[in-house]
Amino acid sequence: MPAFRPQRPPLPARLFRAGAAVLALLASAAAPARAEGFLNPAGIVLGGTATFRVDIAPAAFPDAAIHWTAEPSSRVSFLSGSSGRTVTVRGNTPGNVFLRVEIDGYAGAHPVANARVVPLSIVKADAWIIGDGGVWARTEDEVRGIFDDVNDIFSQIGVVVSLDSISFTNHTGWLNFNPRANNWAVPNQITSITNGTGGLVYYFVGNMGSYYGLHNGGDILIKNTATGVTVAHEAGHAFGLSDIYTAQTNETALAVSPALEPTLGNMPNDWGSDSALGFYSAGLTHSDIVTRLLMYGEGDSGDGAGIDLSYGDVYGLWYEGVQHQRQWQLSLAPVGFFQHANPGPYLK
Ligand SMILES: [Zn+2]
DSSP states (O other), X not given: OOOOOOOOOOOOSSOOOOOSSOOEEESOXXXXXXXXXXXXXXXXXXXXEEEEEEEESSTTSOGGGEEEEEESTTSEEEETOXXXXXXXXXXXXXXXXXXXXXXTTOOSOOOEEEEEEEOOEEEEXXXXXXEETTEESOOHHHHHHHHHHHHHHHGGGTEEEEEEEEEEEEOTTSSSOOTTHHHHHHHHHHTTSSXXXXXXXXXXXXXXXXXXXXXXXXXXXXXXXXXXXXXXXXXXXXXXXOOBBSBOTTTOSOBOOXXXXXXXXXXXXXXXXSTTOOOOOTTOOHHHHHHHBTTBSSOOSSTTTTOBOOSSOEEEEEEESOGGGOEEEEEEESOOHHHHOOOGGGBO
């Protein structure tokens, strides 16, 4: 029984980088959001650096009154000091770390960011570009650019996808096809091109109808209009993560309430310290967070949507089973990289 699964519609080719865990924010209506590099990533590479930020209003509130501590303190070093809205840390020893923010004169619960210091993991990948009659799904340069985007996304959890080879094969009927025809015959033929590489194998094809990515373990097919976000998303599946949705109205009445606010209960391993608080920006809904995740099953066209990797699982709509046997549930979805992902089988 083929296990190919349909994946997301396209996202903008230009990747924006966003905070992995969403910016923490106290008593502020300021916008969260984009900055250079990932803010508040779930992972800190051993010997590498990561930037964490908390937004605190008013803007005149002094940086000198904002203090960060790490627990355990040996896990990271603060480069350029441990005060202010933004700090940069270096990973010193592998393991979990809590970064706590103390604010002079503030008596409420304090923000805590959860992260893990990890050795860099290098995942092996090979790519095949499919052609038919001299028409090719991609150029070699396009594929290399896509993997640059993939590695930008995975930098937030200390994973590098190493593209070991790019090969071409020309075959009638393999460029544009209906993947479900004849019980997934063409996807099964294409993924039989190579086996036992020990890594991920990507097949860049042409048009697969409504499917942007399909995966069966480490064998992955990518439509010619899909971006690096789809390529990274499919790797997330190969590592064991599920899709997460806010709603799937054609398949289930279950849905994330549009009014639901982010709380620690909704993302228990990311930002918090008080179960009623998530320390996210004012006006941000939990659905907003779901749509920012790489494992969001239906990317939208918003800039930067769908590239965050959370440390832990996130409340949302998800399913077990494949295709016709989907069992939808509304609970903590297994999308947390450090709770449910295992790139181990594909490491170099
Ligand atoms: Zn998916």
